[in-house]
Amino acid sequence: MNTWSWDYVGEIMPQLLEGLWITVQATILGSLVAFALGLVWALALRSPVRWLTWPVSAVVEFIRNTPLLVQLFFLFFVLPSWGVTFGPLTTGVIGLGLHYSTYTAEVYRAGIDAVPAGQWEAATALSLPRRRTWTAVILPQAFRRVVPALGNYVIAMFKDTPMLSAITVGDMLFQANSIGATTFDYMEPITMVGILFIVISYPTSLLLRALERRLVR
Amino acid sequence: MTGPLWQLFFEGVWITIQLMVYSALLAGTIAFGIGMARTSRHKSVRFLAGVYVEIFRGTSALVLMFWLFFALPLLGWQLAGIWAGTLALGLSYGAYGSEVVRGAIQSVAPAQREAAIALSFSPWQRMRKVILPQAVPEMMPPFNNLLIELLKGTALASLLSIGELTFQAKLARLSTGESAQVYGIILVMYFVIAFLVTRVMRLLERRAKASIGQKPEKAGWFSRKLPVEELETQIAAAGGNR
Numbered sequence: 001m002n003t004w005s006w007d008y009v010g011e012i013m014p015q016l017l018e019g020l021w022i023t024v025q026a027t028i029l030g031s032l033v034a035f036a037l038g039l040v041w042a043l044a045l046r047s048p049v050r051w052l053t054w055p056v057s058a059v060v061e062f063i064r065n066t067p068l069l070v071q072l073f074f075l076f077f078v079l080p081s082w083g084v085t086f087g088p089l090t091t092g093v094i095g096l097g098l099h100y101s102t103y104t105a106e107v108y109r110a111g112i113d114a115v116p117a118g119q120w121e122a123a124t125a126l127s128l129p130r131r132r133t134w135t136a137v138i139l140p141q142a143f144r145r146v147v148p149a150l151g152n153y154v155i156a157m158f159k160d161t162p163m164l165s166a167i168t169v170g171d172m173l174f175q176a177n178s179i180g181a182t183t184f185d186y187m188e189p190i191t192m193v194g195i196l197f198i199v200i201s202y203p204t205s206l207l208l209r210a211l212e213r214r215l216v217r
Numbered sequence: 218m219t220g221p222l223w224q225l226f227f228e229g230v231w232i233t234i235q236l237m238v239y240s241a242l243l244a245g246t247i248a249f250g251i252g253m254a255r256t257s258r259h260k261s262v263r264f265l266a267g268v269y270v271e272i273f274r275g276t277s278a279l280v281l282m283f284w285l286f287f288a289l290p291l292l293g294w295q296l297a298g299i300w301a302g303t304l305a306l307g308l309s310y311g312a313y314g315s316e317v318v319r320g321a322i323q324s325v326a327p328a329q330r331e332a333a334i335a336l337s338f339s340p341w342q343r344m345r346k347v348i349l350p351q352a353v354p355e356m357m358p359p360f361n362n363l364l365i366e367l368l369k370g371t372a373l374a375s376l377l378s379i380g381e382l383t384f385q386a387k388l389a390r391l392s393t394g395e396s397a398q399v400y401g402i403i404l405v406m407y408f409v410i411a412f413l414v415t416r417v418m419r420l421l422e423r424r425a426k427a428s429i430g431q432k433p434e435k436a437g438w439f440s441r442k443l444p445v446e447e448l449e450t451q452i453a454a455a456g457g458n459r
Contacts, residue, residue, distance in 0.1 A: 065365055065411040066404045067372035070383055074404065077396035159277040166376055173280055177287075186287035194284055198275035205275075 008188050012179050016192055019175035026092055026171065027158045033097020034157070035150065038104025045109065064102040069163050071095050076167040092164035100157050104150060111146035112138060148212035155201050155208070162193075172196065222389050229385030230406060236299065236371040236381055237410075240306035241364060247311025252318025253344065266315070273312035279373050281305040286377050302374035310367045317359040321352040351429060357422035358434075364418060365411050372407075382406060 044056045063071065072095040079086065086094070115138050123133040165174035176189035254266035273281070282305035285296055296304065325348050333343040375383035386403045390396050423433050 062404075062408055065369075066407045067369040067383065069369075069372040069375070070386070070400060070404055070407065073383070073386075074396075074400040077390065078400060081396060160279075162277045162279040163373070173277075173283065177283070180287060185291070186283075187291045190280065190284045190288045194276045194280045197277050197280060198272060202271055202275045 005188065008183075008185070009192060012189055012192070015175050015179060016172055016189065016196065019170060019172035019193075020196060022089065022169065023158070023161045023171045026089065026096060026161045026164055026169065027154065029093040030096030030100065030157050030161075031150075031154045033093060034100035034104050034153065037097060037101035039108055041101060041105035042108035042112065045105065046112070060102045060105060063099060068095065068099045068160060069166060071099060072163060072167050088164070088167050088169045092161075092167060092169045096157055096160065096164070100153055103153050103156075107146045107149045107153070108142065110149070111142035114145055115141045144215060147215055148208050151208040151211070152205075155204055158201060158204075159197060222393065225385045225389055226382065226403065226406065229380060229382035229403075230410070232299070232379065232381040233368075233371050234410070236302055236306070236374055236379070237364075237368050239303045240310065240367055240371070243303060243307025244310040244314050244363070244367065247307065248314025248318050251311065251315035252322065255315065255319045256322050270312045270315055273309050274316075276309075278305055278309040278370055279376070281309060282373055282377065298374070298377040298379040302371070302377060302379055306367055306370050306373075310363055310370070313366075314360065314363055317356050317363065318352070320359075321355040322348055324355055325351045354422065354425040354429060354431065357418060357425055361415055361418035361422070364414055368407070368411055368414060 041056060041060055045053055045060075047053055072092065075091045075095050076088070079091070119137055119141065120133070123137045128137065161171055162173035164171050165177065168174070172193045173190075176186070176193045179189045180186035251266045251269055254262050255270070257263050257266070282302060285305050286298065286301040289296060289301075329347055329351065330343060333347040338346065371381055372383040374381055375387065378384060382403050386399050389399045393399065419433070426433050
């Protein structure tokens with residue numbers, strides 16, 4: 001039995017906050033990868049060319065339905081043997097981004113499908129080139145609708161970053177474990193990590209719900 | 218890959234499936250309990266259920282798992298790894314599932330509830346005989362998604378040294394050094410399990426819908442629908458710019 005010690009919490013906080021910074025970096029960079037790659041998948045899946053849509057949909061389904069942790073191990077242990085070496089954080093960002101891009105692709109698809117057919121027709125009537133139709137008419141309208149849904153995936157990704165500690169990224173959980181391994185007292189570090197996650201993700205989700213009410217109407 | 222390695226993998230698959238089934242049973246129980254509590258008449262019940270959901274949805278399943286495994290023993294409860302894993306996955310996916318249950322219950326037409334009141338059903342009869350039979354088919358597609366997410370979540374238990382598939386893969390990698398082959402094989406194994414789970418859930422959905430005279434919606438080749446469909450209905454309901 002041990003008792004909760006606030007002094008101990010105070011001692012370990014700087015190290016946990018260092019981990020939080022890495023967690024936040026991983027989330028932001030991972031989101032950027034997921035947003036960009038998801039758009040690539042979504043556009044590829046809308047292509048009329050079957051030999052493009054079929055392999056892309058197979059890859060997307062495969063990545064979406066297998067564990068992120070195993071994908072991270074794959075990237076971490078296999079890429080170096082192919083001569084590609086990244087640091088742990090970069091590997092983690094690629095893994096997170098790739099995994100969540102298969103979810104954001106669906107979000108974009110829904111957003112693009114929701115653009116009214118009249119907008120496509122108007123673009124054709126104005127004989128806009130295909131590229132302009134996408135960049136000036138369809139995508140700007142689609143993006144506005146998908147912001148809240150993308151935000152939800154950013155929160156989900158934030159909550160998945162502790163997995164990066166398994167490939168030696170120094171995130172919050174990694175710091176908590178290394179503190180616990182030296183002091184043999186895991187109670188305060190891991191509890192604080194859990195609390196920090198709630199303290200950040202709950203207000204963010206409230207904010208997103210408010211944004212959703214404003215944007216989707 | 219030699220015989221003993223395949224045996225290692227199949228032992229891992231068996232433990233992964235056990236972990237998934239136990240956590241799914243726990244998560245399902247919590248989802249129905251908390252989900253129904255969130256539609257309760259009493260404000261305090263609704264509030265407590267809401268607190269549960271926000272806490273377990275707000276934190277990370279892996280952090281919860283580590284807490285149960287490393288911190289809880291300091292309070293005097295030592296859980297075996299597989300139970301710490303089951304409990305963590307059940308508690309967090311139960312919170313996600315309760316939102317599904319709540320949404321499905323609230324989507325049942327209000328007139329159904331009123332009719333049951335007019336027939337002087339007790340609240341429990343109302344729930345069991347009128348509301349749930351109509352709400353359960355609605356829950357099947359989102360439950361399918363959660364079950365796949367849960368299956369993916371079982372890989373986390375490998376970090377507690379539980380001998381499930383991902384942990385066995387680690388052993389195989391250490392003994393053979395063939396990382397690409399080992400992780401490639403287990404990714405395919407996870408995919409096959411996910412595919413089978415989806416098939417079973419689609420079957421259950423078809424049955425549940427048939428029992429109230431509905432047909433299931435169409436889905437893609439993998440047949441798993443993402444919650445984005447909700448986004449579409451939201452956009453459609455809001456009218457867009459149409």
